[in-house]
Amino acid sequence: MVHILVAGGGIGGLATALSAARRGHQVTVLERGAVFAEIGAGIQLGPNAFHALDVLGVGQAVRDRAVYIDELRFMDGTTGERVAAMPLTAAYRERFGNPYAVVHRGDLFQPLLTACRAETAVELVPDTAVRSFEQDADHVTVRTADGRTFTADALVGADGIRSAVRRGLLGDGEPRVSGHTIYRSVIPIEKVPEELRWNAVTLWAGPRWHFVHYTIGRGRYLNLAATRDDGARTALAGRPAAREKVLGGFPGLGETARRLLELGADWREWVLCDRDPVDRWTDGRVVLMGDAAHPMLQYAAQGACQALEDAVVLGDLLDDDGGEMAARLETFNAVRRERTARAQLVAREMGARLYHPAGAEAKARNAMLRSLSADELHDKVAWLHGDRDFGHARRDHRPGSGGVRGALR
Template sequence: MSTILIAGGGIGGLATAVSLAERGHQIVVLERQAAFAELGAGIQIGPNGFGAMDRLGIGDEVRERAVYIDELRFMDGTTGQRVQSLRLDEDYRARFANPYAVVARADLYAPLLAAAQRSPLIELRSNSAVSGYQQDADGVTLLLADGSSVWGDLLVGADGIRSTIRRQLVGDGEPRVSGHTIYRSVIPMELVPEDLRWHAVTLWAGPKWHFVHYPIAGGTLLNLAATRDDSAEVAVAGQPAERSHVLGQFPDLGETARRLLELGADWRVWVLCDRDPISEWSDGRVVLLGDAAHPMLQYAAQGACMALEDAVLLGELLDCPAGESQYRLERFVEARRDRTARTTLVARELGTQLYHPAGAARVARNEMLSGLSVEELQDKVAWLHGFDAARVPDLTK
């Protein structure tokens, strides 16, 4: 089988390594950091994500670490009105064949890393920043920042939103700055008053802001994420933020939501970025995957799930003779193009039209959401949550 190079050792890169190694390929994963580790706090996993993880053989391990919340709850952030909720009960699980849950990012990453470390076909190399690639009829050479290089039959660029591989393959510059600033904090659940320990992903929507919180780490921590549409123009990633500054960004937050926000400590700030959808992200023996191909805002809670879906399908498609691999990369892009573009644009729409309106638009939104039945709510997410990542496209077309 082929030797496949993977630039990037995050969730998408490791998931791809596991998926491809299961088909007998020799894999080399190159990570620029000194260690393979996943930063960040909470992450939501829909049924489509669990389906993909089952295909990768880590579903049960992640389920053991997950918090199975009761509902996705939408609140009016200024009045405190409970507008709507999507129940994640037995009916929901029966329809979509898997649960919806929240985990700490490390609780997803650790099983992926362990699976990669167990495989004799996967080599993990840290301190291996990439600088570009060259390819010819015989293979692809991945160039490293230290002047060395690695050869393979194929290259997968899974190196994130500021992908070096994308810079060469697509050449579309820096990511799009969304104008939204997010403040994140994680606190021990023991510091949360009993009446605020909700077993739900709760979103408080306000004029040009929203605030999300949910339990992670087996319910021992509370993840807080407060977002402000402040027209920020410069990307920021993980800088400390003063508590007084964070609280000052949400002056019209209702009483209950403010009690939760005031619990936050050691805040960090990011300015969110994504990219416009593109139609092509393969070039001969090279293909992009996950955030390198289709980075999206977090508002649909699908970034990691999309990367997991990518990994599963790429593994399915590359279970083929070496001579077909470049054609299969093209079909991979064709198969993923519309779904990932739709998810990217829906995430943007959620962050502007659904979460942040004021005045009459806020009232209309609340009336629209509150009027939806359980079946109608499930219908609205069916295209997203009910997807089978291993569904191979018709290769005869």
């Protein structure tokens, strides 16, 4: 048995704690917030996420809270044309072994929190912000913002895109500001006309903007997320946004999409950030995971999914008695870096080239998407949605082999 410190009590941190504890290890989760809670709105979960959740023992609890959608629908946001749709029902589920669903972030977070609270090997410590760490050959010690110290066999940085652990490990500065601003709103489904209550994740694509909506909360709410490629250069998170500002930010939005956007209330805005992929997230007894290691834009809907995959693989490797702690963490880094780097870069590409073109480029995009059959659409996502070992045990994972360049091939 080893003792693991986890910095960050979000989805990735709790999943890591659960993964390690269920393999017989002691885990202490240090959360900077006063309570363990998850803020935010809707989140999409691919079959790979459900496979990870099943390994963690909370798959059914999340399924019970999920909305199972029929398709991912791509619309031309200016003409209102239905361009393409990826079906997510029988053939998709049979091929990938699990459904595609949407949930409120809290409906993913709560089963993980409940499971961690039920594990005697997991200690949850709120109001504990990690400030720095140091390590020697045998242990790693964390110092918190209020001067306390915690010592264990390893430290996992699961403390998000502005990770204090990453700062001490890599020192690579602030995240990259994408230049995209997203506005989010969640409204009761009763406010949505019956004819607009579609069982689909629907994306309306326009010139330098797109708009996504889907039901969450077991069908009780509609999640609205409208994004502008507006060149924003200053990061912000969760600031209230005036309704007039949101409605004025999507010129040319077609009639049906406009009706849905106008339903939004109590809008909040974020400027989206990510980081460039890096080869190395570990040093000795310290490792990063989730958004601390490979933060990505939302456009591939894989941020939480990849964190859940990380947790499963990391738990497997912590249970491997065949090597020292540093070697196990290096193997985790090597196992996961190419897959997560590819997801990061694909998410950027989708935002730049799939969702936001105008004019002739938009017409060419529509023609390309229309030409794809359901099977071909499934083929496009098979590497992402269909992976059940998350890069583990399939490639040469020697530290130093491959690297991020492999994700670009």
